[in-house]
Amino acid sequence: MDAAARLAGLKQLHPLIVGGGEQPTAPRLEPAAPLPQLVRPGVLMDCLGEPGSGAGLIALWLCRLACKSQGELVVVDPSREFYPPAAVAWGVDPSRLLVVLPDTANDALAAVEQSLRSPAVGAVWAVLDRIAQQPFRRLLLAVEEGHAFATLVRPARRLADSCCADYQFHFVPVPQEDGCSDVIRIRAEQTRSRHGPLEQPRNLTIDWRAGHIS
Numbered sequence: 001m002d003a004a005a006r007l008a009g010l011k012q013l014h015p016l017i018v019g020g021g022e023q024p025t026a027p028r029l030e031p032a033a034p035l036p037q038l039v040r041p042g043v044l045m046d047c048l049g050e051p052g053s054g055a056g057l058i059a060l061w062l063c064r065l066a067c068k069s070q071g072e073l074v075v076v077d078p079s080r081e082f083y084p085p086a087a088v089a090w091g092v093d094p095s096r097l098l099v100v101l102p103d104t105a106n107d108a109l110a111a112v113e114q115s116l117r118s119p120a121v122g123a124v125w126a127v128l129d130r131i132a133q134q135p136f137r138r139l140l141l142a143v144e145e146g147h148a149f150a151t152l153v154r155p156a157r158r159l160a161d162s163c164c165a166d167y168q169f170h171f172v173p174v175p176q177e178d179g180c181s182d183v184i185r186i187r188a189e190q191t192r193s194r195h196g197p198l199e200q201p202r203n204l205t206i207d208w209r210a211g212h213i214s
Contacts, residue, residue, distance in 0.1 A: 035188070035204075035213075038167055039065045041147040044140050046163055046192070048156045049171035054186040054206050056127070057090075058171060059151035061213055063123035064092050066149035071122015074115040075099045078108045079127050096122075109135050116142035116150055124150040129158065136164035159191065168192035174203060183207050 038045065039062050049055030064087075067073045073096055075082050080101055088094050100115070102108040105128070112126045116139065131139070131152075143150050152165065159170060167190065174185035184206040190199045205214050 035062060035169075036065055038062075039149055041066075041149060042144050043149050043167070044143045044165045045149075045151045046165035046168040047151050047153050047171065048159055048168065048191075049153075050156050053156070053171045053173055054184055054204075055169075055171040056125075056153045057206060057208070058186070058188075058204070058213060059153050060087060060092070060125050061090065063125045063149065063151055064090065066123035067093070067096060071148070072096050072098055072118075072120050074111075074121050074124045076102065076108050076111045076115070076124065076126035076128075078102045078105065082127075105129065109139070112150070112152075113138055113142045116146045116148050118146060118148075121146065121148045123148055125153070126150070127153045129154060130161065131158075133162050133164065136162070140164045140166070163192050165192065166194045182210075 035058065045059070045062070047055045047059040063073055073092060075087075075097065077099060078101070082099060084092075084094065084097060084099060087097065100111045102111050108126065108128060109131070112124055112128070113135075115121050115124045131154075139150070139152075156170060156172075170189045170191050172187045172189070174187050176185065186204045186206060187201055188204050189201040193199075207213070
């Protein structure tokens, strides 16, 4: 897709877009990690966890994998806490990174849905909170029609809410016993699947300096 087509596909988001940053590094990938098996076009993943749980970082890593060959990575961040240089350090291509800064929850949902329907978008990473059933279904329909991959980063208190995502995961930090500050250990529990039985909980290790998850 050429630059003109890419911009045309995203022009409605333009007033809210900010830039990406420097060229990416090349972090090591860990093919044995289980979550990348779920990264494919037309999948909506709900990632729940409290601050510091690693949910947002894991979701970003998955979106980067989805955009490895082509497509824009759209970040929808009403909290305005997303830090593009950190994403670039994890291998996100800044030339294909678009950050949307909506003012309200409704604007954020609209931006996610609009992005998912764009043929220029490969993945969407969005910080959201409560999603009513009807807009949740619209997001699922949009991701299926647009063939993008999407992760919704939401607080763990939404576990009890209804969920229309293909997959839902709850990420919980595992206490560190060795005092290593370079890695974060996370327990990933799959709490929803529209495509078969739930997987058993798994422990993940995030090496935030090296930029990989195993």
